[in-house]
Amino acid sequence: MKYFDYAATTPPYPEVIRSMAEIMEKHFGNPSSLHQYGEEADRLVRHAKEVTAQLLGVKPNEIIWTSGATESNNFALKGAAMRGGRTQGHIITTSIEHPSVYECCRQLEQIGFEISYIDPAPDGIVLLEDIQNALRADTIIVSMMHVNNETGAVQPVQQVSEWLKKVQPRTLMHVDGVQGFGKLPVVLAKWNIDLYSLSAHKIRGPKGTGLLYIKQGTELFPLLAGGGQENGYRSGTENVAGIVGMTKALRLAATEQYTLAERLTAFSQLLKTEIQAIDGLVLTNPAIASPHIIHFCYPGMKSEVILHSLEQQGCIVSTQSACSSRKAEPSRVLVAMGITREHAASGIRISLGDQHTNQDIEHLITALRQTVTQLRPLERRTR
Numbered sequence: 001m002k003y004f005d006y007a008a009t010t011p012p013y014p015e016v017i018r019s020m021a022e023i024m025e026k027h028f029g030n031p032s033s034l035h036q037y038g039e040e041a042d043r044l045v046r047h048a049k050e051v052t053a054q055l056l057g058v059k060p061n062e063i064i065w066t067s068g069a070t071e072s073n074n075f076a077l078k079g080a081a082m083r084g085g086r087t088q089g090h091i092i093t094t095s096i097e098h099p100s101v102y103e104c105c106r107q108l109e110q111i112g113f114e115i116s117y118i119d120p121a122p123d124g125i126v127l128l129e130d131i132q133n134a135l136r137a138d139t140i141i142v143s144m145m146h147v148n149n150e151t152g153a154v155q156p157v158q159q160v161s162e163w164l165k166k167v168q169p170r171t172l173m174h175v176d177g178v179q180g181f182g183k184l185p186v187v188l189a190k191w192n193i194d195l196y197s198l199s200a201h202k203i204r205g206p207k208g209t210g211l212l213y214i215k216q217g218t219e220l221f222p223l224l225a226g227g228g229q230e231n232g233y234r235s236g237t238e239n240v241a242g243i244v245g246m247t248k249a250l251r252l253a254a255t256e257q258y259t260l261a262e263r264l265t266a267f268s269q270l271l272k273t274e275i276q277a278i279d280g281l282v283l284t285n286p287a288i289a290s291p292h293i294i295h296f297c298y299p300g301m302k303s304e305v306i307l308h309s310l311e312q313q314g315c316i317v318s319t320q321s322a323c324s325s326r327k328a329e330p331s332r333v334l335v336a337m338g339i340t341r342e343h344a345a346s347g348i349r350i351s352l353g354d355q356h357t358n359q360d361i362e363h364l365i366t367a368l369r370q371t372v373t374q375l376r377p378l379e380r381r382t383r
Helices: 014-026 036-056 069-081 099-110 128-134 157-167 240-277 303-312 332-336 358-382
Strands: 063-066 090-094 114-118 139-145 172-176 195-199 210-214 282-284 293-297 347-351
Touching (some): 036 063, 036 240, 063 069, 069 099, 069 172, 128 157, 139 157
Parallel strands (some): 090 114
């Protein structure tokens, strides 16, 4: 079976698995404990933070370990909105965010905050001028994803952040960087980003581990009260094995980024050309896209039918965000782009990774052709 769902999750690096097994066996102490075992675990956590900070070009005390990007995104948004006991204010985000941002904003809306959800242009890219028009004097935070997890559209986060800090520097800039890190260049300090979320399992690290970069001087309301770990931002015993595993995955992903981007770009271009040549398939083509995500629709056919047909031919793909794939509704992201609900209900995402070969891509192309040939007689019945 060929796996083409790297945007949902990735197989851990063997080095990550070995490191985590060793940590769990030999360094199981609580980092907050004062004895030898605790000090060893604390040393590993602090070293991991130093390595991670260096990779991101920031300071170690600006990194907070979390349970993953969902927690990081919730902490960034709710922590910013609720600082100082605030229950009102304005937030700008987009209508194509991952559910961990979109649903978080919906919750904040229910308790009194006003949210501007900015739709993208038809090519999936959010326009700077639409963010500019939404900005208000009481805007607390602007939150955008770097790369859309369904279409691969690269959002102008650097452009938005640089503009925001010129016109209203007290408004925070948060970026969900989950799908961008390891595929595209990221320079947090230069881009003037205040908050940046990452998840380990998207870059061949372990599930259940993530981080939030918090620019020095940024105040957030802690969501978890307790022992005061992570400089009081995030109480709870640190996941030492997960933190070490994530750091190793970050280092490997950063090291391989440029050679990987070159390979994925070649694979992506080939796949897009082949998809456009298959009668019945419609490529969803962002103006600027990350090379690891390719999206297309098969109007007249439901997404899950296409997915299972491809699976029967040995190819694992996805319909939309893994967090939303079991919902009956068409993709919120595609509808926000102006794609009809009928077309959006037929969307398929292919996402690539460093383990793919030329033979894997050829296998997928053959499977796509065979799938359309087999399903074509059913098109009318599934409309």
